[in-house]
Amino acid sequence: MNHNLKTKFDLCVIGSGPAGIITVLEYVRVNPEKTVLLVEYGFPGQQVKNDLDDSIVIKNLVNHHDPYECTNKGLGGTSLTWGGRCVMYDEIDFLKDRPVINGECTWDVSLFEEVKKHVSATAVYFECGDPVFNVNEIPEFAGSRIAENFKEGDVTDSLLERWSMPTRFGSRYRKELEDCKSITLLEGYEARDFTEPDANGNVSSLTIRNVKNGEVTTVEANSFVLAAGAQESTRILLRNTKLFKNLGFTPPALGKYYQGHVFGKIAGVKFYGDPKKTDYGYLRNPDGTYIRRRFHFTQEFMLKKDLLNTIIWIDNPLYHDYRHKNGAMSFMYLAMITPVLKNMLAPPAIAHSITKGETKTVGKHIWNFLKDLPMSVITPAKIFSQRYLVKRKLPGVFLYNPMNEYSLNFHAEQVPVEQNRMELDQDGETLILHYDLMDADVESVIKSHDEIDKYLRSINCGEVVYWYPKEELAKAVRNVSKDGIHQIGTTRIADTAQEGVVDRDMKLYGTNNVYVCSSSAFPTSGHANPTFFLGAFAVRLANFLK
Template structure:
């Protein structure tokens, strides 16, 4: 495919690349689009992930647990949780150390693209707050709960889960103005002209055959790791700036995640919404505790969601036969790897094989319900088209574990950088004290508020003096990557502008979680879809 000329070249076939290509092609039926994807969905190992070095394996998953190559990208193992970013994510707070380099105008502008994004993700109506729901607005997460600075109405919606490669391959192929190139890696760009135009991208395929694509516009949409690597290897795209932006490869963020406490509600356990809701379309929904923007700004804390969860599967003291059976199943290598992605499997097993006899005793004591309940869950989770997103079990004592999912501060010391020989992408990633302390303070606030309104209380799993270290050891991410090519108003603070155009160029754009300067309480996937549609619209009129 030598010297082919296109109107738009999209590099990366994950959800961002697929949405950008389809939307642009539909808006511009007379324009030609090429979508370049490096990976092969059948491939077990690849040269890109093999050349990523994680410096902190306690808090960051290995490359093969974080991303997927091939059409559809990481949605090949995506759980399907669709969550919107919040207004506070676009507001400066001193805890962010001037790291909020986008603003609320982007958030407000993005709202009009949420309905179409919801269609792509197949997660139902574009509603992410139950206070606007006719069916659920008057219901609460537990008896006696009252919304105030802590709310229970913020919502996660769930897709099928939608595997973008399988779901949208035909849509891509049916659009006559889209060409798909699979098995090609983008390796370099031509230098920008005096007008800031990039004219070519140079490719290499699996047989090391080189080719060139010429295009009017380019979008890099190959995930945070590979987007960052591509720009680090092509610093000449910043030639007009006379300097590579300081932010490139810096401010890498993920999330803190784990469990340090249980909640014991004081009301009727049958009135507690411990699991999934389903709307009139049959879409799975779930409530979560969140904190208002005003409260987070006043207390200078990080955006965090906390939801009801099961106790640790690996701990037989939960006394649940079904949980013990599921834990033992996940320990079977050939079966566990089929039922869940590596990162999810590890969250269940905690990498431990222990107390097998106690788990077997739980199964026997609950027989036959330990078998029938697990079978019912298996059918709904794996055999139906719209799959049960997760497993949450009723507790007659009204006691549930709390799972936190917390924002991380933008820290310039958290980086992606190239090795001296330029062959490896090295990831330096750690948690800051402020990240961990914010999690603890927000749990304390939830406990204080629940007691005040006579709704319940928290019961910590560890002594207070041990919480900091426990959180530091349990938080492991790398799944929700952001920050390394962040949006900003100018080249001093970021890598791309508010329309995702790379500083120093006039036709090169980035559509990746790497452009998010803050990490929110949400995963990056859904809001990245929003920005992809926004970008497709922008480059259609530019």
């Protein structure tokens, strides 16, 4: 590993999450003679509290997680607490003429087809097996259904999510990064100020600041890639509007159209058939990778009904509701509200999704636990061994219900709107996040549940059971949904600088050698967790830069 910062690098990548690491490793793979500098804010032994997260102000903590629950500093970035879910975007996410998103789709289907060519290489980095995302294309499971009597029509059950180890990119790829002589890994440095682009749009250097002592260093490179996550990549650009000097204006979309996903539970499902024929948990491929199916809608149906892209999967009853009367679930709930244990078992955002902060009925959970002994202990012990004592971990916990009743977890697209945005405060440093749910977001979630209910009833498979009166559903969606983990839209791809911030090659408008490799470049959120698909963009960018 070369530490000579006086050298001009071929490529400088800022941020070492999955996108940054994949960009670096793939770039070196196709350009073995080139030199790369990878700059990371975090460093080994760093305290959790840090200046970047401390200088973020979130205006809506009901629907957006605290900064410390959204990102991680250090090599590997947010993959340090990432669950490992790998999901593909859909063609509908790239359609420009969907009325439901008000003309705010600024990429196109041809780009989708182009990025898909890099999905196989991406799956290798994520260690999630063959990138097949439809159960009907896997011989071992083709034709199997989610529940007795289910058949595919307007509603499908064949769309898959795949799961990585989960792969912690920092620990997984540190040795490879450090052993490569053409890569310089610089930890504990914050990217600060770019020089203005010259007449040809080339930016020559960037100042970086030592996080420990404040010392400032200048680094030179032929190309720069911002892969510091949506918040920090956007903050750097908001602080460096000089990069747009040759445009004569700052792209109006910069910092705007911030999206995540609408996420939560407002209902359950009651299947009519044999509970032993319900596919409530994970399938496992012959190669050992885990996959899981979800309810989805065909593209034609979503367009016909003007629905936002939404997936819904069957899930356990609410852990914090003691009325499930399941001793194992109560035991796991109690573990998740125990201060020391909860930090060991799950990231804060996931722990909150399980407990909802509820601690009022501990006694009733203890009773559930006692009455189900010894299975209250045996079942969690088996799950613990599968989740923590093997290399490829069980991604989550789903328990069989003999009543064939499960909750429904929705994960839905948001409408891109200008008022959801990131902006700098007057000090030029503090990042203010404005984030809210739109009426269209909420209405689409409710309509999606209604359509699944009608479909299940029409094929005599089951029914949706709402947990709230119809008139209270909108309020319930707003109360349960909380994101900020998936940060999308603030540096979006578009054909012009009037519409977006980067072009289809992720190159920053107004420059010739600065790129943004972040889910902030995605104009639409779809239903998908963005990490995997961003990895495909990273592979594509690294090959483009050669």
